[in-house]
Amino acid sequence: MKFYLSQPRQQFFEYMIASLGSLIFVGVLIPWFLLAFPPFLFVFFYLQRRYVVVSRELKRLEAISRSPIYAHFTQTLQGISSVRAYGMQSKMHDIFLSFIDANHRSYILFVHMSRWVGVRLDFATCICVTLASLLVVIMRNSISVGLAGVVIVQSLQLTGFIQYSVRQAAEVENYFTSVERINAYSNLPTEAKPDTSPGIIEKDWPSRGDIEFVNYTMSYRVDLPPILNEVSFKINAKEKIGILGRTGVGKSSLVAALFRMVENEKCTGDIIIDSVNIKSIGLDDLRKRLSIIPQDPILFQGSLRFNLDPFEAYSDVEINEALERAHLTGKIQSLEAGLQSAIVQNGENFSVGQRQLICLARSLLRRSRIIVMDEATAAVDGETDAIIQSTIRSSFEECTMLTIAHRIDTVIDCDRVLILAQGGRIAEFDSPHRLLSSNPEGIFASMVRQTGPAVAQKLQKAAEDAERKRIERKNIAE
Numbered sequence: 134m135k136f137y138l139s140q141p142r143q144q145f146f147e148y149m150i151a152s153l154g155s156l157i158f159v160g161v162l163i164p165w166f167l168l169a170f171p172p173f174l175f176v177f178f179y180l181q182r183r184y185v186v187v188s189r190e191l192k193r194l195e196a197i198s199r200s201p202i203y204a205h206f207t208q209t210l211q212g213i214s215s216v217r218a219y220g221m222q223s224k225m226h227d228i229f230l231s232f233i234d235a236n237h238r239s240y241i242l243f244v245h246m247s248r249w250v251g252v253r254l255d256f257a258t259c260i261c262v263t264l265a266s267l268l269v270v271i272m273r274n275s276i277s278v279g280l281a282g283v284v285i286v287q288s289l290q291l292t293g294f295i296q297y298s299v300r301q302a303a304e305v306e307n308y309f310t311s312v313e314r315i316n317a318y319s320n321l322p323t324e325a326k327p328d329t330s331p332g333i334i335e336k337d338w339p340s341r342g343d344i345e346f347v348n349y350t351m352s353y354r355v356d357l358p359p360i361l362n363e364v365s366f367k368i369n370a371k372e373k374i375g376i377l378g379r380t381g382v383g384k385s386s387l388v389a390a391l392f393r394m395v396e397n398e399k400c401t402g403d404i405i406i407d408s409v410n411i412k413s414i415g416l417d418d419l420r421k422r423l424s425i426i427p428q429d430p431i432l433f434q435g436s437l438r439f440n441l442d443p444f445e446a447y448s449d450v451e452i453n454e455a456l457e458r459a460h461l462t463g464k465i466q467s468l469e470a471g472l473q474s475a476i477v478q479n480g481e482n483f484s485v486g487q488r489q490l491i492c493l494a495r496s497l498l499r500r501s502r503i504i505v506m507d508e509a510t511a512a513v514d515g516e517t518d519a520i521i522q523s524t525i526r527s528s529f530e531e532c533t534m535l536t537i538a539h540r541i542d543t544v545i546d547c548d549r550v551l552i553l554a555q556g557g558r559i560a561e562f563d564s565p566h567r568l569l570s571s572n573p574e575g576i577f578a579s580m581v582r583q584t585g586p587a588v589a590q591k592l593q594k595a596a597e598d599a600e601r602k603r604i605e606r607k608n609i610a611e
């Protein structure tokens with residue numbers, strides 16, 4: 134920005150002063166030139182105005198059509214293994230070329246426009262210099278040969294300077310489309326303000342961890358149909374809830390609603406956590422108090438320590454303890470720099486399983502009362518899944534947990550499973566054992582049956598065991 138704005142401006146002033154000097158010089162020697170010059174000035178600026186009106190729009194179109202090229206290129210690189218696996222190389226190549234074509238349509242017109250104005254400015258310059266030369270010839274008796282030469286050179290310089298100034302002024306205006314784009318991005322509608330919520334929530338909110346959805350409806354945009362439809366259910370503190378449903382029924386949307394990721398006029402109803410309506414508190418407050426271990430674990434470029442504790446709120450001892458509970462101590466000890474080890478963009482120097490465990494350690498460190506796992510073990514091997522499950526059982530006993538699962542065995546020992554059905558409504562919500570025994574024709578029972586007789590039997594046994602343990606725990610607590 135500095136380059137585009139300051140350099141042309143500085144040059145513009147330099148050239149204006151030089152042009153003025155030349156004009157005064159030529160005007161003193163051949164005053165008739167002063168009369169002939171203003172129409173040329175008018176022609177120069179007329180051409181500039183005509184040029185800018187079109188070139189500015191072309192530059193804008195060129196800039197807008199350039200972003201998809203970079204985005205497509207980056208996305209293709211990131212997903213190169215999937216592109217190769219599905220044999221989509223030529224399709225991705227064709228899409229890339231179509232983006233380049235779209236960009237070049239405006240770019241070529243922009244170059245043509247520059248030539249259009251260039252030819253006309255050159256033509257006007259030639260006429261102006263020819264006129265100055267003619268005036269010198271007419272006045273040959275009153276000025277010396279040397280001065281006549283200087284006049285022609287100065288008039289050449291004068292028109293050259295003015296032509297250059299006209300081009301620079303147009304360039305500045307064209308480059309301002311970049312400023313306009315930055316402005317457009319900074320004025321995009323943002324999510325709700327992350328203001329704090331003084332007096333509404335306690336310092337340790339949510340201290341119990343019960344969650345209630347009351348007639349909650351959610352649409353991603355006002356012009357789209359609702360994904361969640363008048364959903365109402367209550368999760369008690371410390372309960373472990375499994376969320377199941379076919380792909381696309383809105384399991385992740387339920388989590389998005391809990392974190393207030395989507396808010397518009399078509400999102401109605403309430404979500405209450407520990408007697409506080411989450412609508413009434415600041416986003417920062419809400420999101421800091423909940424933890425999520427997402428499907429695609431996110432790590433940032435920086436040190437491992439920064440990824441675990443970006444706000445430097447915890448000591449190394451606490452961080453090491455969290456890493457130990459997440460079964461990561463061995464891995465960290467094998468790294469030369471320990472907690473200061475570098476993590477590259479997207480954490481690609483760690484396997485997906487290790488990234489999941491780092492996210493798990495992050496949640497352990499924050500000691501949130503409410504933990505959400507969005508198909509957290511979808512992309513890990515059985516061994517890492519077992520580590521994660523055992524860490525969850527031992528470390529999150531006191532937390533309310535919502536687990537979006539794709540494997541039924543991940544949620545079979547949950548206190549209750551919530552089955553979402555098409556149309557964004559709750560089809561079933563009870564303990565796995567009760568759903569299997571009292572509703573054998575239900576969705577959950579049919580999901581279990583689909584795993585095959587041997588696995589279904591195992592699952593049924595696991596559900597029974599979990600139910601028995603739960604009753605025992607309840608009796609002890611009472």
Ligand SMILES: Nc1ncnc2c1ncn2[C@@H]1O[C@H](COP(=O)(O)OP(=O)(O)OP(=O)(O)O)[C@@H](O)[C@H]1O
Binds near residue numbers: 354382387
């Ligand atoms: N950002 C979005 N904008 C518009 N529609 C969306 C968005 N995210 C998801 N959807 C749509 O909402 C519906 C529910 O998506 P969601 O991801 O919540 O389902 P899901 O049950 O979690 O699916 P999966 O098991 O595949 O993860 C889908 O039809 C999806 O296309």
